[in-house]
Amino acid sequence: MLDFLKDEQIDPELLKGIEDFRRQFPPEEASSSGAHPRYVYYGREVWEQALSALLCGENLLLAGSKATGKNVLAENLAALFGRPSYNVSFHINMDASFMIGADTFRDRQVVFRPGPVYESAARGGFCILDEINMARNEALAVLHSVLDFRRVINVPGYDSIQVHGAARFIATMNYGYAGTRELNEALASRFMVIHMPEITEENLVKLLRREFPAMKKEYTQQFAGLFTDIGKKCKSGELTARVLDLRGLLDSIRLMRRGLSPLLALDMGITNKTFDTYEQSLVRDIIASRISKKADRHSVFDL
């Protein structure tokens, strides 16, 4: 992971900071120190912002539209700092007990079963508060003391515990589609916020190379260009963001590798994400200007 960041030309000071951190808080299990995450996040500036914040002990809020690599970055950070990661997916029925923990029966006794927030606070883990804006404000109130300078968790009926020095909270937040909402101010003020940009064309090429080593070079270029084209169209308001979906593009390419025709695969992964036929025709026009109708798996991949 560190080597990757060196390749990405991340500020050496920051890399040194990470090494210091890992010396101060040695990874618990040998395995997690050398963890190789499935994906790596590309984007030098975001890396530097995130590293600086975490090294300063801050919590992070990664805000951005879907598939901008928020979760990838959060997981990468946990791996990089050598900490175990705990994931909490927020939803409308989320309540405090789910985050912190609740009483439960074990061996015919009432015991406290810790939730992910409690666990990471206790063990110095990285807690990923995924889609934090999806929960109700009342449910979020318990997080206030965890996230601010107090760094304590109050468990009703039990002792309150101090948050471990290596523990960090990384929240993610989607915006850009219906059903998302703003995070309340009280909570937002407890995070350093990064607005996650869409991946750049250059970085997307890198991502594709890594993800699909067998893909032919000219196709890597065309798929990256395709994504940029769609991105520009969304930005200028000609398309809605529904079709700007990197996850969808990557999934489509996987289908191609399995043998599905590229155009059909892209239809499923991208075009059909909108249900407006006019929008679909715009997307198909973009695709047609990049990918040959005759292309098949063998034209895309060296297999």
Add this chain to the structure above:
Amino acid sequence: MAHSDNTSSARRRALNMIWTAAGEYGFEPEFMAFLQDGSPDFYLNSIIGYVHKWYDQDILRQLYDIIDGALLKETFDGLLWIGLESCAFARESACRPVLAEMRAACAESFFAQQLTRSRQQWMAQNSLVYALQEARWRTVLGRPAGLKNPWEKRLFQELNYGGDMDARDIRNRTLDIFRRYFHFDGVSGRLPLSRLRRVLGNMTRKALPVRFTRSEDLRFGSSSTGGAVTARKGKDLRPISAAQEERDRLYIENCFGLPLFDRETAAEIDETLCTDRHLGCHIYFTDGRHGAPASDPLIRKTLRDAEAQRDKNLERFRNRRRIYRNSITRLARQIENALLVYPQPLKVPARSGRLMPSRVWRALYLNDDRIFSDTYEEEQPDFSVDIMLDASASRLQSQETIAAQGYVIAESLRLCRIPAQIYSFLSLRGHTVMRLFCGYDGKEKAENIFDYFAAGWNRDGLALRGASHLMEHSPAGNRILIILTDASPNDDRRIPPDRTDGRLTGRDYSGEAGIEDTAAEVRQLRKDGVRVMAVLNGEDGAAEAARKIYGDDFTRIERIENLSDAVGLLIQRQIEKMQR
């Protein structure tokens, strides 16, 4: 409503193709490209976008502006884009492998659509650009360019702009080409006027099937607000449109021949015939005699093409001379047989006798002093036949046959001593051109019909008014008019708004509106005592339109080879009717 929705979404989609290719948004391109069905042309719009991406737009805009003020604007636009397509393709294809395939697909669709009607109209209207585009697409498909004329060949070579050129090179080379090939000086003193034209819009509202359209034309073409039409009536536009109209008239004169009538008479005829639904149009009568040869290369090309067509027409006839001779005798006999049961005194034009008021004009204009009638008590018909042949571009595929059939008809009628006029009609640049091949007196040789050639549109209603004018001089009491038609009136000049009719906006001269108009003219002619009939040769479904226009008085032929038979049949029917 649905239509205008379609147009605006097609426009939006075209814009998006251009923006995608340019990688830039929000600018209004100077050009857009559409297919004949109105849908955006994918490859060419992409090319427009790549041109935006690769070349300095300020420099190119200078070039567009200069062209915009040129007389040959449409031709120059066409030629410029043949060049731009070449260099933009060269540049972009380096980083876009699929582009070659897109280009080939575009070329293939060009040839696939070659036989459609509107394509043929375009071909006829701007045959130089068409020929060069065809050459380009042929080479794209790996075939020889197929140009024969050395002038065109050289021009085509020079339009092969390379990927190494920059905007400045393009501008200079293009202007140089225009100068050398078209004597175009490149300075446009008329920029303000062209700006004005841009603002007021173009009366040619039906987007021509040109692949590249100046965006502003299209914008006006698709809006159905009456703005552009009323603006034309405004005083401001008068001087411009007068100049433009003079150019158009000269063009028509050079391509089709000197006018039959002097200026003043022609203006009078225009004033009486080009009213209400044909307001703003012109009618042009010619017998095909040409004046001094024009220097304009486009006109020269048209004339060359016309000559080549005449050769083809004659060749077809000569190759099947025997067959046609047989047809002539057969048709003549058929008419004569019918006439045997139709005894009527024949009025023969003579230099003395009873004055025939309807022939006085011939003394004035044609120096024909046979304006009196000699009465023979012979069993002869008192009717004349007018044959009006559709010569719009939809006939491009059957010109030779139509010419031969026309000849057969003319000859048989002559043998039967039936006064007959034969003329063709088409419409171009707002002028409905009536080309008179033979007149009632048989002074002209029937061979004239081999001059028949097709181009442009057909404004059937106005042509019928023209026919009515020509028939005023019929020596006979009964007038028969037979039209070769596809019952699909189409013109690029619209029908102006008619406030008395509650129509605040103009309509395209096509579809229902065209049919209605033609039907109204047919009714008027019948009211005036003309027996109007049609020989229908057109697409499936044309019968319904023909019925609306001509009632039962038409006969349908599948093959144009049956034209003379059909005419015989119709004349025979009329003779029987007159007898009753």
